[in-house]
Amino acid sequence: MEALSINSINAGYENRDIELSGWIDSIRDHGGVMFADLRNRSGKIQLVFDSSGKDSGCGGDAAALRAEFVVRVRGSVARRPEDSVNKKIPTGEVELKVSSFEILNGALPLPFYPGEKVGDEAALKYRFLDLRSPDMMRNLEAVDRLMRITREYFSQLGFWDVPTPMLTKSTPEGARDYLVPSRTKPGSFFALPQSPQLFKQLLMASGVERYYQITRCFRDEDLRSDRQPEFTQIDMEMSFAASSDIMETVWNLVEKIFTAFEHKLPPAVLMKYEEAMASYGSDKPDMSLDTGLLADITEIFRKSEFKVFSSSVEKGNKIAAFLCRGDFSRKELDDAVEDAKKLGAGGLVWIKKGGEELKCPVAKLFSDDEKNALKEKFPGDGVIFAGSTGDSFALMGELRKILALRRGLKKEGFFPVWVVEAPLFEKNSEGRLQAVHHPFTAPIGDIFSDEAASLKSHSYDLVINGEEIGGGSIRIHKAREQIRVFELMGISGNEYREKFGFLLDALSYGCPPHGGFAFGMERLAVKLLGLDSIKDVIAFPKTQNAFCPLTHAPDVVSKRQLRELGLKTADE
RNA sequence: GGGGCGGUAGUUCAGUUGGUUAGAACGCUGGCCUGUCAAGCCAGAGGUCGCGAGUUCGAGUCUCGUUCGCCCCGCCA
Numbered sequence: 001m002e003a004l005s006i007n008s009i010n011a012g013y014e015n016r017d018i019e020l021s022g023w024i025d026s027i028r029d030h031g032g033v034m035f036a037d038l039r040n041r042s043g044k045i046q047l048v049f050d051s052s053g054k055d056s057g058c059g060g061d062a063a064a065l066r067a068e069f070v071v072r073v074r075g076s077v078a079r080r081p082e083d084s085v086n087k088k089i090p091t092g093e094v095e096l097k098v099s100s101f102e103i104l105n106g107a108l109p110l111p112f113y114p115g116e117k118v119g120d121e122a123a124l125k126y127r128f129l130d131l132r133s134p135d136m137m138r139n140l141e142a143v144d145r146l147m148r149i150t151r152e153y154f155s156q157l158g159f160w161d162v163p164t165p166m167l168t169k170s171t172p173e174g175a176r177d178y179l180v181p182s183r184t185k186p187g188s189f190f191a192l193p194q195s196p197q198l199f200k201q202l203l204m205a206s207g208v209e210r211y212y213q214i215t216r217c218f219r220d221e222d223l224r225s226d227r228q229p230e231f232t233q234i235d236m237e238m239s240f241a242a243s244s245d246i247m248e249t250v251w252n253l254v255e256k257i258f259t260a261f262e263h264k265l266p267p268a269v270l271m272k273y274e275e276a277m278a279s280y281g282s283d284k285p286d287m288s289l290d291t292g293l294l295a296d297i298t299e300i301f302r303k304s305e306f307k308v309f310s311s312s313v314e315k316g317n318k319i320a321a322f323l324c325r326g327d328f329s330r331k332e333l334d335d336a337v338e339d340a341k342k343l344g345a346g347g348l349v350w351i352k353k354g355g356e357e358l359k360c361p362v363a364k365l366f367s368d369d370e371k372n373a374l375k376e377k378f379p380g381d382g383v384i385f386a387g388s389t390g391d392s393f394a395l396m397g398e399l400r401k402i403l404a405l406r407r408g409l410k411k412e413g414f415f416p417v418w419v420v421e422a423p424l425f426e427k428n429s430e431g432r433l434q435a436v437h438h439p440f441t442a443p444i445g446d447i448f449s450d451e452a453a454s455l456k457s458h459s460y461d462l463v464i465n466g467e468e469i470g471g472g473s474i475r476i477h478k479a480r481e482q483i484r485v486f487e488l489m490g491i492s493g494n495e496y497r498e499k500f501g502f503l504l505d506a507l508s509y510g511c512p513p514h515g516g517f518a519f520g521m522e523r524l525a526v527k528l529l530g531l532d533s534i535k536d537v538i539a540f541p542k543t544q545n546a547f548c549p550l551t552h553a554p555d556v557v558s559k560r561q562l563r564e565l566g567l568k569t570a571d572e
Numbered sequence: 573g574g575g576g577c578g579g580u581a582g583u584u585c586a587g588u589u590g591g592u593u594a595g596a597a598c599g600c601u602g603g604c605c606u607g608u609c610a611a612g613c614c615a616g617a618g619g620u621c622g623c624g625a626g627u628u629c630g631a632g633u634c635u636c637g638u639u640c641g642c643c644c645c646g647c648c649a
Binding site: 028081089110113173174222343439543 | 579582598600607609642643644647649
C-alpha cells in the first residue's frame with residue numbers, strides 16, 4: 001500500500017479519496033461539526049467529522065475520539081473555504097472530509113501532550129510521548145540522515161563497515177570502563193569499549209586498508225550536557241595514509257554533511273596546538289568570538305614596580321592578557337574580576353585603553369616603557385584584561401570566552417579549525433608522562449632521542465566554534481616505537497605485554513602505516529540542529545546520574561543471577 | 573568528590589513576615605455549541621507541598637539530613 005506523506009497533500013488532491021493512519025492531535029468539537037488534526041511523522045492535516053449526514057454518517061461516532069487515539073481514517077480531500085485556510089501548517093489549504101474511520105487503539109489521558117513544555121524528569125519517564133513531538137521527530141530524522149550520508153560517503157570511497165566487539169578487554173588509563181561480569185570465567189570481566197581504537201588498528205594490520213563504523217562507545221564518567229555514558233562514534237581508519245589524506249577525507253564528509261543540512265561552512269583554519277594555546281588558552285579555540293586574542297606580556301612586567309605582576313613572574317608564572325573592545329562600566333569590570341576569581345585566579349587587572357590613554361587603579365605604578373609596550377601589543381580601544389596566577393593562559397582564555405559571550409561578540413555561523421601537532425606527552429599531577437591524545441599516536445621526530453618527552457605528534461582535531469567535533473592521528477605502526485612510548489609513560493614491560501600484547505603482536509607481524517579519525521556523532525548532530533543538549537538527539541538518553549527513568553536501569557538483579565556470575569554485592 | 577539552581581494538582585508554575593479551607597493556566601470529566609485550528613461558553617473533579625527529622629502553639633514557608641532533576645568544576649588518554 002502506498003504510504004501517503006501528509007505534508008505532501010495539497011489542493012491538487014482535491015476530491016481524491018484517501019486513507020491515512022496516525023494520531024488524533026487536537027480536537028475542536030462544535031457539536032454539529034467536529035474538527036480534529038491527524039498527525040503522524042509525515043505531518044498534520046485537519047479532519048472534518050460532520051454529523052449532519054451531509055458528508056457521512058460518522059460524525060456522531062467521532063465524539064468518542066480523544067487526543068492521541070490511534071486511528072485509520074478514510075475520506076475525500078477538500079479545499080477549505082477561503083476564510084478558513086490555516087497558514088500555520090503546510091496542509092492548511094485542504095482538509096479531509098472523513099467518511100469512515102476506525103479506532104486502532106485508544107489512549108488514556110496523557111501525562112503531557114507531544115510538544116508540550118515539560119521537565120526532563122517527566123519527559124524521560126515518558127520518552128515515547130516526548131518523542132512524538134515534531135521537534136523530536138525532526139531530530140531523530142536528522143540523525144538518520146547524518147548516518148546515511150556518512151555510510152554512503154565511506155562506502156563509495158571503498159571503506160568497509162567492519163563491526164568490532166562490544167564485549168572486550170579493560171584497558172588502563174583513559175576513562176573508567178563499564179564492566180560486564182563473565183559467567184564462564186567467574187571473577188573475570190569484559191569491558192564495554194570506550195572506542196574501537198585498538199580493533200581498528202588490528203584491522204589495518206589485517207589488511208582491511210579502509211575501515212569505517214558508526215558504533216556505540218561507553219565511558220563511565222560524570223555526565224555533562226555534551227556527554228552521555230553511551231554515545232555514537234563515526235569511526236574511520238586508513239592504511240598508507242598521511243595526515244593530510246585523512247584530514248581531506250574527513251573534511252569532504254563534513255562539508256557534505258553541512259551542505260545536506262543547509263549550512264554554510266567556510267574552509268577550516270589550520271592551527272598548530274601551540275598557537276591555539278598561546279592565542280586562545282585552549283586546545284579548542286572558538287573562532288566565532290569576535291574579540292582580541294591572548295598575548296604574553298610576561299616580559300613587559302618582569303621587572304615592574306607593579307609587584308603583583310613582577311613577583312608573580314619571579315615565581316615562574318606567565319602573564320596572559322587580551323583586549324576586549326567596547327566600553328565597560330565599573331560594574332561590568334567588577335563582574336569580570338569576580339568571574340576571574342571563580343575561575344581560580346588570584347585577581348584580575350583591567351586597563352581601560354582609549355587612544356593614547358591607559359586608565360586603571362594601578363596605572364601610576366606602570367612605567368612609561370611598560371605603558372608604551374602595552375599600547376603596542378594591543379592596538380585599538382577597549383579594555384585590556386591581564387592575569388598572572390595559575391595557568392594564566394587557560395584562565396584568561398576562559399575569561400575571554402565568558403566576556404565575549406556576555407557582550408554578544410559571538411559571530412553567527414560555523415568557524416571550523418584544525419588543531420594539529422599536539423604534544424605527544426604532558427606531565428600529570430604525579431610528574432609522570434601521560435599521552436595527550438592516546439598512547440598510540442605517532443610522534444613527529446625520533447621517539448628514541450633524548451627529546452622524546454617533548455615531541456609533538458601527528459594529531460589533528462577538528463574544532464567548530466570551540467567544540468571538538470572529532471579528532472584523530474597517524475598511529476605508531478612499529479612495535480619497538482610503541483614499546484618505547486609505553487616505557488616513557490612508565491608502564492612496565494609486564495603491564496604493557498598483559499594489556500596491549502595483542503597490539504604489539506599485530507605491529508610486529510607486518511602492520512602497514514595507518515591513521516584515522518573519530519567523530520562524536522551526537523555532538524555533530526547537535527551543532528547541525530542548533531541544539532544545546534546531546535540528549536535531544538538521543539532517543540533514550542540517561543539523566544545526569546546515568547539513570548534511565550523510563551526503564552529504571554541500572555537496577556538490582558536477582559541473587560541467582562549474581563550467583564551464576566560468582567558475584568556478591570558489598571552489603572551482603 | 574565539589575559548587576550553583578530547582579522539586580507544590582496530570583503538566584507548567586505562583587504561593588507575601590511562619591497563621592483560616594494551598595492557588596492560576598493548560599489538561600481532564602460532564603453539558604452546550606455547524607468553520608474551528610492554542611476553538612469558545614458553563615459546571616465539576618483533581619494536592620503524601622520529593623522524603624525524613626527538628627524548631628514552633630502552628631511549617632509549603634525556618635534548620636539539618638537525604639533523595640531526585642538540571643548546569644558547571646574535577647573527571648572524560
